[in-house]
Amino acid sequence: MTTELLFYHLETRPLEAVLPVLLEKTLQRGWKAVVEVGSSERLEALDAALWTYADDSFLPHGVVSGNHQDAGQPVLLTTGAENPNAAQVRFFVDRAVPRQSDGYERFVYMFNGHDPDAVTEARGIWRQLKDTYMLTYWQQDENGRWSKKA
Template structure:
């Protein structure tokens, strides 16, 4: 059964949250697809993941590379699972894919300060519950640590 985690960003940017979440996924031995909604955004995330921290290396590529199947993290803009990922991150209001049940985990990261993103997340929550997925909601506490909310 696919588990769907909804990460509610408030007063923080995706660029500060995504790299640590991707690192945790790799530590668990998972392959990942990160789906955004435009080539420009995927390219910006690609550039950011190479430079987000001086002392870190986060192996990844975009869907355009010939060896996408061998990459631990793929940045994509469409449905599909080119690297046989167990986890799919959905950012920038990317829709829950039709093949969502093929993943162990889906992570929907949304900007709570954006009314459209909030509405899209609510619609995705309803869709996930209707499809029988286990959905959980996460927010940061006053110290910036992720906490599961009921």
């Protein structure tokens, strides 16, 4: 089975608003997730954002610590390549680059449409991985809704 790779082009809503919704949908499907972040600083900021993104919601998650408790977390944040919670979905955010597919049902690559370098990188990743994965491209409209473009 080929791993799906979904590209999410963020334009109207920031990562901190979009990622929690996608993580909740992942958990509703009975899947676990790993979120790979491009830097330690952004990992800390994203961790804080996931705890406070909504007053009426709770998104259980942790940061990879290398101990046995990581396996029980439904969502883990990391800057590395590990998958200690046996996640079915791996998110790549803040310039983290997809590089493996073993054991995953789906990859989600999210990039900032207002950062020209991030857009150029996303195009290059699309070209590089189009023969390896089932790719789809999702873009936000002016209301923040997603539409499938490719």
